[in-house]
Amino acid sequence: MAKQHVATTINGDAVEFLCETHQTLLDVLRDELGLTGTKEGCGTGDCGACSVTIDGRLVCSCLVLGVEAAGKSIQTIEGMAAGTQLHPLQRKFLEHAALQCGICTPGILIAARSLLERNPDPTEEEIRLWLAGNLCRCTGYNKIVDAVLDAAREMRGE
Amino acid sequence: MTMPDTITPGEKKLKVVGTRPVRPDGVPKVTGLARFGADYSLPGMLWGKILRSPHAHARIRSIDTSQAQALPGVKAVMTAADLPEQKFEYVGAERVAVNFWHMTRGIMAREKALFEGHAVAAVAAISKTVADEALQLIKVDYEVLPHVINIEQAMQPDAPLLFEDMITRGVEPAPDKPSNISKRIEFKIGDIEAGFAAADKIVENTFRTAPVHQGYIEPQACLARFDADGQAELWASSQGHFVIRALTSRLVGMEVGNLRVHPAEIGGGFGGKNVPYVEPVALVLSRKAGHPVKIVLSRDEVFKACGPAAGSLMTVKIGITKDGKIVAADGVFSFQAGAFPTSPVMNACMCSFSPYDIANVRSVGYDVVSNRPKTAAYRAPGSPLSAYAVESTMDMAAASIGMDPLQFRLKNVAKPGTPTVSGPKHTHEGFAETIRALLQNPAYSTPLGKNQGRGVAVGYWFNNGGESSANVHVNEDGTVVVATGSADLSGTRASMAMMAAETLGIDYDKVRAIVADTGSIGFCGISAGSRTTFATGIAVVQACRKVIDELRARAAMIWDAKVEDVVWEDGCARRAGKGAGEVETLPIKAIAAKRTVTGGPVSAEVSVNAGGVAPGFAAEFCDVEVDPETGAVKVLRFVAAQDVGRAIHPALVEGQIQGGVSQGIGWALNEEYIYDDAGRLVNAGFLDYRIPVASDLPRIEAVLVEVPNPNHPFGAKGVGEANIVPSLAAVSNAVSRAIGRRMTELPMSPPKVLHALGSQRGS
Numbered sequence: 010m011a012k013q014h015v016a017t018t019i020n021g022d023a024v025e026f027l028c029e030t031h032q033t034l035l036d037v038l039r040d041e042l043g044l045t046g047t048k049e050g051c052g053t054g055d056c057g058a059c060s061v062t063i064d065g066r067l068v069c070s071c072l073v074l075g076v077e078a079a080g081k082s083i084q085t086i087e088g089m090a091a092g093t094q095l096h097p098l099q100r101k102f103l104e105h106a107a108l109q110c111g112i113c114t115p116g117i118l119i120a121a122r123s124l125l126e127r128n129p130d131p132t133e134e135e136i137r138l139w140l141a142g143n144l145c146r147c148t149g150y151n152k153i154v155d156a157v158l159d160a161a162r163e164m165r166g167e
Numbered sequence: 168m169t170m171p172d173t174i175t176p177g178e179k180k181l182k183v184v185g186t187r188p189v190r191p192d193g194v195p196k197v198t199g200l201a202r203f204g205a206d207y208s209l210p211g212m213l214w215g216k217i218l219r220s221p222h223a224h225a226r227i228r229s230i231d232t233s234q235a236q237a238l239p240g241v242k243a244v245m246t247a248a249d250l251p252e253q254k255f256e257y258v259g260a261e262r263v264a265v266n267f268w269h270m271t272r273g274i275m276a277r278e279k280a281l282f283e284g285h286a287v288a289a290v291a292a293i294s295k296t297v298a299d300e301a302l303q304l305i306k307v308d309y310e311v312l313p314h315v316i317n318i319e320q321a322m323q324p325d326a327p328l329l330f331e332d333m334i335t336r337g338v339e340p341a342p343d344k345p346s347n348i349s350k351r352i353e354f355k356i357g358d359i360e361a362g363f364a365a366a367d368k369i370v371e372n373t374f375r376t377a378p379v380h381q382g383y384i385e386p387q388a389c390l391a392r393f394d395a396d397g398q399a400e401l402w403a404s405s406q407g408h409f410v411i412r413a414l415t416s417r418l419v420g421m422e423v424g425n426l427r428v429h430p431a432e433i434g435g436g437f438g439g440k441n442v443p444y445v446e447p448v449a450l451v452l453s454r455k456a457g458h459p460v461k462i463v464l465s466r467d468e469v470f471k472a473c474g475p476a477a478g479s480l481m482t483v484k485i486g487i488t489k490d491g492k493i494v495a496a497d498g499v500f501s502f503q504a505g506a507f508p509t510s511p512v513m514n515a516c517m518c519s520f521s522p523y524d525i526a527n528v529r530s531v532g533y534d535v536v537s538n539r540p541k542t543a544a545y546r547a548p549g550s551p552l553s554a555y556a557v558e559s560t561m562d563m564a565a566a567s568i569g570m571d572p573l574q575f576r577l578k579n580v581a582k583p584g585t586p587t588v589s590g591p592k593h594t595h596e597g598f599a600e601t602i603r604a605l606l607q608n609p610a611y612s613t614p615l616g617k618n619q620g621r622g623v624a625v626g627y628w629f630n631n632g633g634e635s636s637a638n639v640h641v642n643e644d645g646t647v648v649v650a651t652g653s654a655d656l657s658g659t660r661a662s663m664a665m666m667a668a669e670t671l672g673i674d675y676d677k678v679r680a681i682v683a684d685t686g687s688i689g690f691c692g693i694s695a696g697s698r699t700t701f702a703t704g705i706a707v708v709q710a711c712r713k714v715i716d717e718l719r720a721r722a723a724m725i726w727d728a729k730v731e732d733v734v735w736e737d738g739c740a741r742r743a744g745k746g747a748g749e750v751e752t753l754p755i756k757a758i759a760a761k762r763t764v765t766g767g768p769v770s771a772e773v774s775v776n777a778g779g780v781a782p783g784f785a786a787e788f789c790d791v792e793v794d795p796e797t798g799a800v801k802v803l804r805f806v807a808a809q810d811v812g813r814a815i816h817p818a819l820v821e822g823q824i825q826g827g828v829s830q831g832i833g834w835a836l837n838e839e840y841i842y843d844d845a846g847r848l849v850n851a852g853f854l855d856y857r858i859p860v861a862s863d864l865p866r867i868e869a870v871l872v873e874v875p876n877p878n879h880p881f882g883a884k885g886v887g888e889a890n891i892v893p894s895l896a897a898v899s900n901a902v903s904r905a906i907g908r909r910m911t912e913l914p915m916s917p918p919k920v921l922h923a924l925g926s927q928r929g930s
Contacts, residue, residue, distance in 0.1 A: 029296060031296075036295075039205075039206075040295075043208075044199075045199070045202070045205070045206040046198070046199015046200065047199070048203070048205075048384075048385070048434070049205065049386070049463070050384040050385065050386070050434075050466065050853070051466040051852060051853045052465055052466060053466065053852055053853070053854065055466075055852060055853035055854045056384060056466075056853050058384055085199070086198065086199035087198070087199050087200075089197075089198070089199075090198055095194070095197065095198075099194075099197040099198065102197050103189045103190070103193040103194070103197060104189065105818070106187065106190070106658070106816075106818035106819055106821075106822055108193070108196055108197070109435075109656070109657035109658060109819075109822055109823075109826060110383070110384075110385070110432075110433060110434050110435045110436075110656060110657055111192075111196030111197075111201055111432065111434070112203060112383075112384045112385040112432075112434025112435060113384050113434075114196050114197055115197075115199045118197060134862075136861070137861040137862040137864075138861075138862045140860075140861040140862075141860040141861050141862040141863075142860070143860075143861070144382075144384055144853060144858060144860065145384070145861075146381075146382045146383055146384055146435050146437070146826070146830070146858060147435060147657060147822070147826045148822055148825060148826050148829075149822075149825035149826050149828060149829030149859075149864060149867050150829070150861040150864055151821075151822075151825045151866055151867055152818070152821075152822060152825070153861070154861065
């Protein structure tokens with residue numbers, strides 16, 4: 010079948026690509042556009058490693074088709090830092106040693122940013138429930154929760 | 168100046184070791200730029216895909232790949248016929264012996280498919296879509312055979328046999344009939360009959376655990392390029408690129424020197440990425456196609472075909488005196504190896520009673536094959552299982568005499584000089600100190616509420632040393648690069664840079680640590696057995712000391728002094744002895760600037776085979792609450808104390824403990840491989856195989872107990888694994904105490920807890 014032409018916006022830039030109709034947004038990002046920061050852990054929407062936002066909504070990009078990106082605005086981990094200026098969440102993850110292997114980290118950062126956009130002052134329990142869709146096998150989540158709490162504090166100006 | 172072998176508190180203040188700097192590989196991992204196994208690409212790259220057996224046990228009569236080969240876009244098709252046959256022999260020390268006859272059949276089935284998901288063929292094509300289509304065109308003629316999944320059934324004399332000629336090793340005289348029991352091992356000290364005869368109380372129980380998966384979030388992935396001149400390169404996510412090179416070159420049939428393996432960032436391993444799965448397949452496909460080939464497994468393939476940890480059937484018997492002294496212990500441990508021999512049951516036998524000083528001990532192990540994927544190592548492989556059985560039984564023993572379970576363990580704890588069941592005596596301190604640290608934790612005496620229970624357990628793990636190489640190079644501006652060949656699973660580049668900075672006396676941010684490929688540094692063993700910071704760290708420190716000697720020599724040349732009159736302090740050469748105080752100190756930067764006129768580049772490479780390993784020891788308690796209506800268990804609190812020797816980077820060490828404990832909680836409560844009647848895995852995904860999520864877990868308090876290892880320059884002991892060893896038993900003991908009934912099976916999923924509660928009500 011002929012490939013589809015899709016025009017979308019990724020991390021603020023206009024992007025066009027061709028994809029097969031069954032290709033997921035995750036495959037398009039990684040294989041067609043070279044944006045490999047978004048990770049595949051399961052391909053079934055259970056691990057959250059492929060988290061991105063589409064028009065501000067947090068999704069698993071493995072459950073979205075590439076063609077569905079048409080006309081939308083997509084944010085991936087590659088757009089999280091402002092140039093060389095790390096997002097507070099990125100900085101706090103480093104300061105708190107909130108990553109070990111790092112494969113889940115992009116997805117968790119995207120999900121955490123999405124939480125803080127909605128709730129700038131989350132409790133520990135709210136953070137744990139929001140991040141329940143993002144699996145991490147290395148850390149036991151302790152330091153991840155600490156990093157999100159600390160980043161939220163900083164972003165509130167406290 | 169001679170460096171002391173060990174720096175202990177009070178001798179010299181450490182400036183870098185013991186601090187918590189940002190790791191050198193941190194920024195690329197939070198910006199998405201770090202490259203993991205699946206993130207590499209090459210021009211002209213093809214996609215490799217693997218065809219897998221739908222049957223648990225089937226003879227392969229024939230494989231017809233002609234239609235797949237003919238599909239446009241398909242560039243190569245392979246089967247086991249493309250891999251050289253291997254000799255049947257067990258190579259290496261028994262505890263970690265490898266049999267390449269088995270291993271090549273694990274990479275791709277030959278005579279038989281031995282489990283659902285067993286690879287039988289593979290293709291390389293211009294796209295994933297074409298590769299998937301091609302797999303469907305491969306015709307495999309199977310003769311489906313009876314299968315066996317359950318370990319007790321697999322051990323029966325009339326069980327379906329995976330290998331019709333497998334005679335149990337380690338039994339004298341050798342059995343005259345084949346079975347699924349690949350070997351029997353036994354360790355013994357003292358006289359257990361006499362020991363039990365002297366006991367006031369004897370407790371015994373039988374325990375079962377389901378196989379669980381390591382659950383690394385990154386599926387196996389690699390990119391292979393095989394060139395026309397026979398030279399090849401691999402970009403692979405593994406726990407050791409040198410071992411991947413060794414095993415893959417052997418399996419593919421090429422010289423080690425023709426294969427260069429680049430370490431991709433690894434997205435979790437926990438023992439599951441010690442061995443190759445996709446690398447030989449990708450290399451052969453690339454050799455046949457003449458193009459680079461990338462293989463990335465799906466999560467379903469990871470669960471079905473890439474080594475879970477062993478399941479087990481264990482019986483433990485302990486005899487104690489009425490004042491709480493253990494006088495005899497006996498354990499029989501049967502482990503599921505999966506479709507090919509060698510589970511970590513030998514580790515289990517050796518670790519089981521090692522925390523204790525017991526005069527009369529016997530440990531027996533059985534290694535059992537069944538129609539499941541071949542097991543792989545998982546964090547302290549074997550030890551968490553035997554600890555689950557032993558520590559559950561210890562809990563019963565302590566309860567039987569009304570003794571506090573931690574005090575009971577402290578009373579019986581092993582010390583330097585205590586013999587172990589496998590022969591060598593303990594030589595290191597730290598066990599008692601760790602138990603005491605837990606006893607002193609204020610949370611240990613907090614009161615519990617209704618339906619709540621507190622469980623304790625301890626655990627032992629050997630830790631490892633072994634072969635490592637490190638290169639330290641002083642750059643032109645006096646900054647330093649530290650290269651090692653050890654895969655960095657969770658931050659060892661930071662600990663290498665810290666140990667180098669401390670030794671050289673320079674700032675952490677002046678040292679860059681990297682992981683070098685197999686062509687760029689000497690051999691390094693796998694990052695497993697909690698060996699990297701210990702063994703590779705020794706190589707790094709020794710290389711730094713050689714660099715210091717060279718820097719002193721350069722300073723002596725500049726000053727026209729004797730090298731003996733130059734000392735190294737705080738990153739500077741200082742004139743001592745005759746002429747001391749007459750010249751300024753020479754910082755590393757100044758010496759580097761004059762390298763050209765003093766002898767050229769300053770660098771040193773050191774390779775070691777590190778001995779002097781100190782074992783890991785952990786003591787943990789947890790509080791749980793059981794919902795009597797649903798059987799669900801909530802972990803309310805978890806405190807884990809571990810003897811870490813010296814925490815080089817305490818935050819990373821805490822992370823190891825928190826991670827190990829959370830895996831242990833998942834193992835205890837939730838995780839298991841579930842099969843249907845046809846021998847097919849029914850929960851091969853993260854939805855139905857549920858690892859702990861953030862909302863399942865409490866805060867995990869890591870207590871770092873620092874009893875330095877005198878055989879490491881900074882006192883480090885391995886820290887990655889001992890933490891998971893007690894966790895299963897701690898949770899089980901807590902649940903047992905909460906419901907007033909001994910739990911003997913993992914996972915303690917809600918139906919099992921409800922059943923236990925129900926049978927309690929009924930009784």
